[in-house]
Amino acid sequence: MRPADPAEVDALHRLIMASLEDDQAEDVITIPLAGKSTIADHMVIASGRSTRQVASMANKLAEKIKAEFKRSVRIEGLQTADWVLIDANDVVVHLFRPEVRTFYNLERMWQFGDTVSSSLKPLPVPPAASTPEA
Template sequence: MDIPKLQRVIIDALEDVKAEDIRVFDTTKISDLFDRVIIATGNSNRQTKSLAMSVKESVKEKGGDVISVEGMETGEWVLVDCGDIIVHILQPMLRSYYQLEGIWGDKPVRVKLGSKANKSKRFASEPEDDEDD
């Protein structure tokens, strides 16, 4: 499966289970192991596990490969390895602490969010507006 199609399948799967703050990064210049990193937030152990299962099932259903899923025991940080794309699903406190965007965020990818449910104009590379501003 090509990168854009796999990326879309993963984002749709995350949105189906209401993932928050989905970000996509091009890692081709940083790592030879994979081409994209997708980072998303789940608000509970149950939700992070459900998000990971949704990604796994959707990718396999569309003919893609899921190499492994790590972190399902606790559900605080679940990693889904889809070969060319690595998906990190974290709870808010861990996401804030580890700041994965700082590691992988050199080259954000603009991907339209809300493609299924609502035709939102938000993009995965753009942070949500803070109410404090």
């Protein structure tokens, strides 16, 4: 695989963010991964209000990437559309129904201290579970 052209990665990221905005995705965040992970340069996480919206956003995004960049993307989870992963090589997109997003909490898993995008709000720390006395 050839090294990613930074201008092309930036253009791909902008296209994805604009598409999600056009489709009224909710709680869109981006996490920069360049230099921190080899899977991609950006991870985008967004929510849709229903499985239908999540599936529609994923399909439109795949079509736009193919039209603009002449490359196909890999899509997982489209059948149930609770959590759809779109792998566009340099940018990985996770589209969720809100309940599924809350359950998996990818934002917390991928935080890198202060390097997370400013659009990402800190998540509350859950209270410590109490253990019964033995």
